Amino acid sequence: MSTPVSTQAATAVLPERRGLISARMLTAVVILALALSWNFLPDFTIVLLCYIGLYSMVALGLVMLTGVGGMTSFGQAAFVGVGAYATAWVCTSPMAVNALGGLFGAQALPWLGLVLGFVITFVVAWVLGSVTVKLQGHYLPLCTIAWGLSLYYLFGNMEFLGGQTGLTGIPAIRIAGLDLSSSRTMGVVIWGVMLLAMWLLYNLLDSREGRAIRSLKGGQVMAESMGVNTARYRVKLFVLAALLATLSGWLYAHMQRFVSPAPFNLNIGIEYLFMAVVGGAGHLWGAVLGASIITLLKEKLQDILPALLGSNGNFEVIVFGLLMVLVLQRFAEGLWPTFQRLTAGLVRPPEKKLQGAPQPLDQRSLPAVGTVLLKAEHVIKRFGGLVANNDVSMQLKAGEVHALIGPNGAGKSTFFNMISGVDSPTEGQVQLMGEVMGDAPSRRFAALGLGRTFQHVRLLGQRSVLENVALGAHQRAHKGWMASMLRLDRGEEAALLAEARRQIERCGLGPYADVPAASLALGQQRIVEIARALASQPAALLLDEPAAGLRHLEKQALGNLLRQLRAEGLGILVVEHDMEFVMNLADRITVLEFGTVIAEGTPAQIQSNQRVLDAYLGGGDDEEAAA
Ligand SMILES: Nc1ncnc2c1ncn2[C@@H]1O[C@H](COP(=O)(O)OP(=O)(O)OP(=O)(O)O)[C@@H](O)[C@H]1O
Numbered sequence: 001m002s003t004p005v006s007t008q009a010a011t012a013v014l015p016e017r018r019g020l021i022s023a024r025m026l027t028a029v030v031i032l033a034l035a036l037s038w039n040f041l042p043d044f045t046i047v048l049l050c051y052i053g054l055y056s057m058v059a060l061g062l063v064m065l066t067g068v069g070g071m072t073s074f075g076q077a078a079f080v081g082v083g084a085y086a087t088a089w090v091c092t093s094p095m096a097v098n099a100l101g102g103l104f105g106a107q108a109l110p111w112l113g114l115v116l117g118f119v120i121t122f123v124v125a126w127v128l129g130s131v132t133v134k135l136q137g138h139y140l141p142l143c144t145i146a147w148g149l150s151l152y153y154l155f156g157n158m159e160f161l162g163g164q165t166g167l168t169g170i171p172a173i174r175i176a177g178l179d180l181s182s183s184r185t186m187g188v189v190i191w192g193v194m195l196l197a198m199w200l201l202y203n204l205l206d207s208r209e210g211r212a213i214r215s216l217k218g219g220q221v222m223a224e225s226m227g228v229n230t231a232r233y234r235v236k237l238f239v240l241a242a243l244l245a246t247l248s249g250w251l252y253a254h255m256q257r258f259v260s261p262a263p264f265n266l267n268i269g270i271e272y273l274f275m276a277v278v279g280g281a282g283h284l285w286g287a288v289l290g291a292s293i294i295t296l297l298k299e300k301l302q303d304i305l306p307a308l309l310g311s312n313g314n315f316e317v318i319v320f321g322l323l324m325v326l327v328l329q330r331f332a333e334g335l336w337p338t339f340q341r342l343t344a345g346l347v348r349p350p351e352k353k354l355q356g357a358p359q360p361l362d363q364r365s366l367p368a369v370g371t372v373l374l375k376a377e378h379v380i381k382r383f384g385g386l387v388a389n390n391d392v393s394m395q396l397k398a399g400e401v402h403a404l405i406g407p408n409g410a411g412k413s414t415f416f417n418m419i420s421g422v423d424s425p426t427e428g429q430v431q432l433m434g435e436v437m438g439d440a441p442s443r444r445f446a447a448l449g450l451g452r453t454f455q456h457v458r459l460l461g462q463r464s465v466l467e468n469v470a471l472g473a474h475q476r477a478h479k480g481w482m483a484s485m486l487r488l489d490r491g492e493e494a495a496l497l498a499e500a501r502r503q504i505e506r507c508g509l510g511p512y513a514d515v516p517a518a519s520l521a522l523g524q525q526r527i528v529e530i531a532r533a534l535a536s537q538p539a540a541l542l543l544d545e546p547a548a549g550l551r552h553l554e555k556q557a558l559g560n561l562l563r564q565l566r567a568e569g570l571g572i573l574v575v576e577h578d579m580e581f582v583m584n585l586a587d588r589i590t591v592l593e594f595g596t597v598i599a600e601g602t603p604a605q606i607q608s609n610q611r612v613l614d615a616y617l618g619g620g621d622d623e624e625a626a627a
Pocket residue numbers: 383386388406407408409410411412413414415
């Protein structure tokens with residue numbers, strides 16, 4: 001049965017599918033045109049294209065890390081260096097050449113160099129990532145500068161890596177007997193690898209794992225509440241970006257045939273970040289656009305500026321700085337979104353088609369009505385000298401709506417945080433489904449069957465309502481990064497999206513499933529959060545001020561939906577200021593004042609409780625009025 005909640009006139013505009021040619025078709029046409037003209041392009045253009053391909057690979061990693069995952073790194077050039085130096089050492093050091101060349105043959109050396117580069121990067125990035133990505137705010141970028149510098153100086157000071165002079169005599173790669181010593185042949189490999197990487201990343205982002213990656217930008221609390229292990233995803237993203245940089249470095253070394261520390265210094269690390277940001281750090285094609293603009297601009301400026309200024313120097317860096325300021329001022333999301341807007345009449349955005357039968361998602365059987373789902377016992381929370389919750393005990397049972405009310409500052413949010421794993425009690429304990437939670441993270445609460453919404457809506461505003469709600473079902477499916485990249489997750493993805501659509505329709509937002517969440521009115525966004533929580537098939541549902549921002553009819557519809565969920569056997573805890581809504585809906589009410597429970601009972605009991613009336617429901621005012 002469907003209980004539509006949203007009757008509010010939507011501000012959202014349904015997306016129009018217009019445009020003469022599909023984005024996929026246009027991409028295929030551009031790639032085909034590049035392939036057909038490849039042999040006729042001048043050598044100089046080919047070399048430039050090779051560099052653009054190499055830089056795009058690094059920028060792709062930064063798009064994933066910065067634009068999608070919300071982490072900034074200035075140190076990617078150092079990982080390019082690891083890839084370049086690893087293969088340079090394997091291919092030129094007498095020791096490695098004799099030992100490995102003797103065992104596997106000389107032609108295998110570049111490939112062994114690639115493996116070595118990947119292994120070193122994997123270990124270094126995993127260790128560095130584990131330490132640095134936990135840092136918040138400006139500490140993370142500062143740390144990436146520190147390790148970028150460290151690795152750069154390491155390259156220049158290692159005797160066996162040739163010091164500042166570097167290593168020469170790196171052989172060309174051979175594939176199936178074909179010698180890739182010219183830029184023209186090497187360029188085919190570079191662009192082939194870059195496009196393959198882009199396809200894999202596109203698939204990754206277009207999956208359950210991609211939604212989890214994007215959720216990192218929505219904040220740790222929200223992502224963890226959806227069951228996402230944020231620390232793990234951040235490190236994996238960091239390693240992925242580093243491996244892409246290493247791959248670029250490996251190709252670079254075999255194209256240049258020598259390596260020295262200069263191309264891996266901090267300046268270049270900043271340039272890579274420029275590319276991602278100028279192109280559009282949230283878009284994969286932004287990486288290619290940014291790499292193209294910066295490479296071509298650098299090339300032109302290096303010719304023009306010294307002639308113009310009458311002396312030599314890296315003046316282009318100044319222009320890049322100004323460009324960055326301009327782009328951030330005028331095109332905060334980079335140039336790719338602007339390019340997309342300008343070509344909207346011509347190019348249709350890609351349509352998501354899911355082939356194959358949906359695979360079943362994990363199902364949770366709900367506990368019998370009356371079972372205690374959530375239990376807080378003598379919970380105390382202190383912030384320094386302030387006692388925000390003082391000996392609070394309460395239970396939430398399956399098949400009931402329990403409301404938590406109290407004046408501003410009474411400690412409701414603090415308590416909500418503790419029963420949802422955002423924070424842990426100073427004393428006392430919280431049990432969920434009979435398990436003592438201790439310091440367990442929110443994702444453990446989610447795994448046990450707790451779904452929640454937020455007082456301040458936490459959605460990924462630029463993503464569709466459908467994708468936001470599908471994130472809620474994250475823990476009900478299991479395909480990992482590899483399966484997503486190779487599109488082996490389509491059955492599961494179809495099931496996740498079908499489930500999300502079902503929950504959206506159940507909540508009355510069916511017509512808005514495909515619009516960006518940010519385009520909905522605030523009240524509707526709250527309903528999207530409820531649909532997202534329902535997609536996790538929770539046994540206990542915690543709603544933080546769900547009626548705030550809703551109009552009268554919408555509140556009625558929300559009440560009906562919650563009654564329906566209660567009838568299905570869910571336990572629902574509502575923190576709410578709207579007394580009419582609470583009194584019409586709740587089976588039991590707990591009242592907090594100054595962190596302490598001052599009353600608990602049915603709505604009728606609460607409404608006639610003198611202490612509650614004095615503290616909260618206006619009894620004091622009545623008395624004053626009477627006096
Ligand atoms: N992280 C914190 N550090 C210090 N004090 C805090 C912290 N979080 C909450 N408090 C304090 O604890 C008390 C209870 O705050 P809380 O936000 O839980 O109240 P509330 O009932 O949710 O209020 P509202 O209805 O306005 O959201 C307040 O005095 C608040 O200032």
